[in-house]
Amino acid sequence: MEQTNRSSSEVLRKGYSDEEVSSIYELARLHLENGQLAKGEAILDGLVEVSPDFAPAWLAKCYLSLMAQNLDKALFSARQALRIQPDFVEAILFLVACLMSVGDFNSAGTHLGEVGERIEAGMVTDPEVIRLYKAQLIRFQNKVRYPSST
Structure with a gap:
């Protein structure tokens, strides 16, 4: 999945570099791929709090919501990802x-x-x-x- 382009100042305001955001995302994916959905979801929730314009995190949240059949939340997450990266x-x-x-x-x-x-x-x-x-x-x-x- 792709990483969205963000200004350095935007990320640094929240205290995380682009590299750190990507690493946190990869950690969430690792948990998801290993079936640890709750851990992965918790990491993704935190990630979109500190970096709300990181489209891949919203896409992963969409996936989790689809799997849980929470369609409103899935639609919201997909639309957030597309708002960030059309x-x-x-x-x-x-x-x-x-x-x-x-x-x-x-x-x-x-x-x-x-x-x-x-x-x-x-x-x-x-x-x-x-x-x-x-x-x-x-x-x-x-x-x-x-x-x-x-």
Whole structure:
């Protein structure tokens, strides 16, 4: 995941350098990857307090909220990540997942189309992001074809 660009003075005001913020984020990810969700979430909550414009932390919070089926919180977190980094493709795809979960297929389809265009134009080349896009596209197509499926 990408790190957002922030002015040094903004971060230093809170007492953390960009490197420290990135290290704290990596610690949170490590806990999440090892199944220690509560620890990871606690670290992320603290991270967005000290560095509210660190988009990857908001994206991780979105992921946790989706897993807990707290869709309002997930939508908020995805939108926060996109407010900070409007071109954050992973955040767009997580927003798509949230929108489909709340039944807003029109908006989800619009965002999927935007990401698809970026992929076709060669602006997105990360295989993991492309895989996530394809998974969301299939989910979207299935939801539209078979609206009663979960």
